[in-house]
Amino acid sequence: MVAKQESERLMPAAEQDISDELELKAKKYLRGDGANLEVLRDKKLKGQLTVREKLYGQSAKAAAKAEKWLLPSEEGYLEAEGLEKTWHIKQESIIREVDVISSRKPFDMILPELGPYTLEYTLSGRYMLVGGRKGHLAMMDMISMDLIKEFQVRETVRDVVFLQNEQFFAVAQKKYPYIYNRHGTEIHCLKEHGPPLKLQFLNKHFLLVSVNKFGHLHYQDVSTGEMIANYRTGLGRTAVMKANPFNAVIGLGHSGGKVTMWKPTSSKPLVTMLCHRGPVTAIAFHGGGHLMATAGMDCKIKLWDIRKFEVLHTYSRHAQTLDFSQKGLLAMANGSKLQIWRDSYGNQDYGPYMSHAMVKGYQVGKIAFRPYEDVLGIGHSMGISSILIPGSGEPNFDTWVANPYETTKQRREKEVHALLDKLQPETIMLDPSKIGTVKPPRRKEKPTKKETESEMEAAIEAAKSITFKKKTKGRSKPSKRTRKKQDEVFKAKRPFLEQQMEERHAKKQRTTEAELPKSLQRFARQRA
Amino acid sequence: MKVKVISRSTDEFTRERSQDLQKVFHNYDPNLRTQEKAVEYTRALNAAKLDKIFARPFIGAMDGHIDAVSCMAKNPNHLKGIFSASMDGDIRLWDIATRKTVRQFPGHQGAVRGLTASTDGDVLISCGTDCTVRLWKVPVLKMMDFSDSMEDVSKPLAVYVWKHAFWAVDHQWDGNLFATAGAQVDIWDHDRSEPVNTFEWGKDTVISVRFNPGEPDVLATSASDRSITLYDLRMSSPARKLIMKTKTNAISWNPMEPMNFTAANEDCNCYSYDARKLDEAKVVHRDHVSAVMDIDYSPTGREFVTGSYDRTVRIFKYNGGHSREIYHTKRMQRVFCVKYTCDGSYVISGSDDTNLRLWKAQASEQLGVLLPREQKKHEYLDAVKERYKHLPEVKRIVRHRHLPKPIYKAAALRRTMMEAERKKDERRRAHSAPGSMPVQPFRKRRIIKEVE
Numbered sequence: 001m002v003a004k005q006e007s008e009r010l011m012p013a014a015e016q017d018i019s020d021e022l023e024l025k026a027k028k029y030l031r032g033d034g035a036n037l038e039v040l041r042d043k044k045l046k047g048q049l050t051v052r053e054k055l056y057g058q059s060a061k062a063a064a065k066a067e068k069w070l071l072p073s074e075e076g077y078l079e080a081e082g083l084e085k086t087w088h089i090k091q092e093s094i095i096r097e098v099d100v101i102s103s104r105k106p107f108d109m110i111l112p113e114l115g116p117y118t119l120e121y122t123l124s125g126r127y128m129l130v131g132g133r134k135g136h137l138a139m140m141d142m143i144s145m146d147l148i149k150e151f152q153v154r155e156t157v158r159d160v161v162f163l164q165n166e167q168f169f170a171v172a173q174k175k176y177p178y179i180y181n182r183h184g185t186e187i188h189c190l191k192e193h194g195p196p197l198k199l200q201f202l203n204k205h206f207l208l209v210s211v212n213k214f215g216h217l218h219y220q221d222v223s224t225g226e227m228i229a230n231y232r233t234g235l236g237r238t239a240v241m242k243a244n245p246f247n248a249v250i251g252l253g254h255s256g257g258k259v260t261m262w263k264p265t266s267s268k269p270l271v272t273m274l275c276h277r278g279p280v281t282a283i284a285f286h287g288g289g290h291l292m293a294t295a296g297m298d299c300k301i302k303l304w305d306i307r308k309f310e311v312l313h314t315y316s317r318h319a320q321t322l323d324f325s326q327k328g329l330l331a332m333a334n335g336s337k338l339q340i341w342r343d344s345y346g347n348q349d350y351g352p353y354m355s356h357a358m359v360k361g362y363q364v365g366k367i368a369f370r371p372y373e374d375v376l377g378i379g380h381s382m383g384i385s386s387i388l389i390p391g392s393g394e395p396n397f398d399t400w401v402a403n404p405y406e407t408t409k410q411r412r413e414k415e416v417h418a419l420l421d422k423l424q425p426e427t428i429m430l431d432p433s434k435i436g437t438v439k440p441p442r443r444k445e446k447p448t449k450k451e452t453e454s455e456m457e458a459a460i461e462a463a464k465s466i467t468f469k470k471k472t473k474g475r476s477k478p479s480k481r482t483r484k485k486q487d488e489v490f491k492a493k494r495p496f497l498e499q500q501m502e503e504r505h506a507k508k509q510r511t512t513e514a515e516l517p518k519s520l521q522r523f524a525r526q527r528a
Numbered sequence: 529m530k531v532k533v534i535s536r537s538t539d540e541f542t543r544e545r546s547q548d549l550q551k552v553f554h555n556y557d558p559n560l561r562t563q564e565k566a567v568e569y570t571r572a573l574n575a576a577k578l579d580k581i582f583a584r585p586f587i588g589a590m591d592g593h594i595d596a597v598s599c600m601a602k603n604p605n606h607l608k609g610i611f612s613a614s615m616d617g618d619i620r621l622w623d624i625a626t627r628k629t630v631r632q633f634p635g636h637q638g639a640v641r642g643l644t645a646s647t648d649g650d651v652l653i654s655c656g657t658d659c660t661v662r663l664w665k666v667p668v669l670k671m672m673d674f675s676d677s678m679e680d681v682s683k684p685l686a687v688y689v690w691k692h693a694f695w696a697v698d699h700q701w702d703g704n705l706f707a708t709a710g711a712q713v714d715i716w717d718h719d720r721s722e723p724v725n726t727f728e729w730g731k732d733t734v735i736s737v738r739f740n741p742g743e744p745d746v747l748a749t750s751a752s753d754r755s756i757t758l759y760d761l762r763m764s765s766p767a768r769k770l771i772m773k774t775k776t777n778a779i780s781w782n783p784m785e786p787m788n789f790t791a792a793n794e795d796c797n798c799y800s801y802d803a804r805k806l807d808e809a810k811v812v813h814r815d816h817v818s819a820v821m822d823i824d825y826s827p828t829g830r831e832f833v834t835g836s837y838d839r840t841v842r843i844f845k846y847n848g849g850h851s852r853e854i855y856h857t858k859r860m861q862r863v864f865c866v867k868y869t870c871d872g873s874y875v876i877s878g879s880d881d882t883n884l885r886l887w888k889a890q891a892s893e894q895l896g897v898l899l900p901r902e903q904k905k906h907e908y909l910d911a912v913k914e915r916y917k918h919l920p921e922v923k924r925i926v927r928h929r930h931l932p933k934p935i936y937k938a939a940a941l942r943r944t945m946m947e948a949e950r951k952k953d954e955r956r957r958a959h960s961a962p963g964s965m966p967v968q969p970f971r972k973r974r975i976i977k978e979v980e
Contacts, residue, residue: 427566
């Protein structure tokens, strides 16, 4: 024991720092606290779990080491020197300082005739889809700066979204959403959705979500073509919709200032929050799953902690669109001015980082950070632009998650594996780590009245749907059939009615029971 | 100002020539992977379903005997061969790969009750109800022999006649002695025509005998007076005796933990004991619905296979209270002997219907040489199924086995009976003075006493 302590002291300070750093990093890979094994009385289980916890510790350490030494790229940064402030630095000065490849990334494409543009990147950040309001659609490869396909649909285009990869994309046109493939061929016309305003694609579930002019939410599985769900939000027309990447829940912002969160298996929203005093204009979710930013017409931008549903910070600004980057930078745009904010100290207190002003008169429609790059794409009324935001993208991609340098073979394999691992819509929930956990046992709590009623209803429904064998020779008279059905329904109802009677009886009994002598205690009626 | 932007050059991230391997980059950050548990759960569910699709454990039957197969022996030096003996005195050596008889050893006049191979694998020892012990020379199985597949007939090396019928035989794992079980336990040497030593405790027949794999001088026997006796050859008298409520049909020592052995009992259970502490069973393995006839451990020591009178073969984990797997066929009648092959991949069962059947130990295992990628994938799927096997959907699929109707009904009946007994016991305890009826764990319940 003593020798170990001495050897620790003798370790040079640099090594100590490195090991502290690695320990901190390893915490992230542990994904939460370990199990409390002290309370276990089952020795066999305790032994098995101790071994497993040790393995987790080892793998977290290995991952931390790999993060420290083996990652190929480093994060971008922008530091101001002297009295300079980072939000006064212009794009031109950044482009001058940066290397050749990066100086080609920011551009301005002026397309004045075909209306406000909206844009979307694939998950790997390689392909970009551009849609102009007047029906102009174009798909570009951003690494080689190639135009893959450009075509006109001659209809209003309100939103564009990529499906599982760059081979297919969905366009929210005037009357219905359409699905096209990379050659621009129309593959499907999704009539059931109605006139869509916004589209979102949930990658792991292969679900295309749309919100239409009447405020109806549609979930459609694009691998099987089945319409999973179709809900009336009841809160009117809304064009503010965003998917939370952490738990695949859809957030809608409504004109009354409410934000509702939806999942495909329930017709009522999971959460309804009153966020603003006027209509909600924009909503954005942080990748880590704990932050949500909402902007309203009451000139406020609020940062919410979604786990506790509390406001963290409020800022007085206008914003037409909001977006979070992979590294947690928040971009907000209003008119022709753009601001990028970040939390410098990791405490969710956002402050200005960079700003960009476009030509006066350009109205920003949509902003989107490009994944795995330090680039922000802007779709505005006169075309599209992109600007450099150092420190916004994740520098190291994982080949098995999203690979910007994918070959055809890799893309095909990935698609097949994604289909094999396709998640069912039932797995969407507010806290995705609940899967596999065990519900704590109910301590002899009586089920609530609602639950018993719903159980009774379910039993009656089941009884009503029983089909009886058709009998011949005059034995299946209608009167007999109805009698049989009624008997089944009564049989289903009986246990619930009996329980109710029992409860009533028990209540009466309890009030009229005197104290029994000790020798007769064992014959006292047991309280269940 | 200091500025740096992410800039990747395509050359660093793609391969130079088409002969090179594709470059793979890892970032283990959990923030890049959302909904991990849902993905793992989906994979576990799919893996469980695929497992059931690929579960084809029956490989083939070895046909040749004309009477029920009574016992089998494996030769530790040759993985491909297995010896089997039947109730009419016919002993055969089978080649498992081709499922054909390679050699026959005729000679026994009555049923052959025990078969065993010597430590070096050269001599086969058989004993039977005709009061003889015969030693045979085992042919060296060369590759060329199989193309001939001529059934050769061997003459015995030696025939030793003795005073009583024999019930079982077993050879030392590391030595030159073998033990036979009959009216008493006799220790023989290969060259002597009379037993070198005799052990006896009580007047009942000894029905099975097994040497310890770790200690070459320790052996365990079971007798028809419901006892299990441990002997040490170095001492002149038996070491320890354990009397249970029902007879033990077979014993097998765990080759990886030689202090533990498992006894296959008439009351449909198998009991694992630590030989040093016989007053309590370590584990009770329950699942059969009729007497367990034979038991054999896998060479890994992690699993064992049992064959029972209820026409099924079950595979248990060494510390599992319930079986992992059950094998049954309409054509397989009462299973009298089972063996786990020496490489741990197959299970052989010999039954009443004169056939030996070859089964896979892991029902959905892919046989043959696997690529490292395939191997990794199988390991991953096993691990992910293990993690989520408690969830209802996955559990329903993993647990599901089709049982023949008589076994299903018998199991349900047993359950009802045991439940009724338990409830009665509970009520008796509830109505008697607290502490007057102590709860006896099931591990101890079937043991009557231990005797020195």
